[in-house]
Amino acid sequence: MTERVSSPAPELVLCAVDEPLARAWRAVLGRMTGPVRVHPGSVLDVTAQAIVSPANSYGWMRGGIDAVYARAFPGVEQNVRSAVLAFHGGELPIGEALVVPTGETEPAWLISAPTMREPGEHLPEDTVHPYLAARAVFLQWRDGRLEHGVGVRQTVDTIAMPGLGTGVGGVAPETCARQVAAAWEEVFGTR
Secondary structure (H helix, E strand, O other): OOOOOOOOOOEEEEEOOOHHHHHHHHHHHHHOOOOEEEEOOOHHHOOOOEEEEOOEOOOOOOOHHHHHHHHHOOOHHHHHHHHHHHHHOOOOOEOEOEEEEOOOOOOOEEEEOOOEOOOOOOOOOOOOHHHHHHHHHHHHHHHOEOHHHOEHHHHOOEEEEOOOOOOOOOOOHHHHHHHHHHHHHHHHOOO
């Protein structure tokens, strides 16, 4: 594997396949420090080293964007489930994230950060799960280690992120966008 030299700041690409989410992403861009952009389309259309999976705590990838990932990257669901079992006893808590290989050159990595405990769970209106999932992704990106101890940040310059909980979870796009922006600023913002 070729090690990348990371840029001074990571690039986050906020993806939206529908206009309400794209509009919500654009509304929070001004609050986010560093290179962040909106892509009106699929995560899979973005050139990125890693993509975000807003999965469930057990790593099942059978619905929403996770089902798309499972079809695009055969074996990634097993990679996620094996990592959840090996490192978290079979259940990855909301607020935690892990990084697994996709089996492809690009994106080479999938960051699994659950927004719901059970598959297909509808989240309550006052949920903070998008914030917790985004914060876990950003902390993993900043501080995490890949295989052989290589830092995630040294390998991953760009992450493509879909809405967190906005599909199956039923989270309003504006809620998701505000929470992702708050998590970004907490982890990467200047103080």
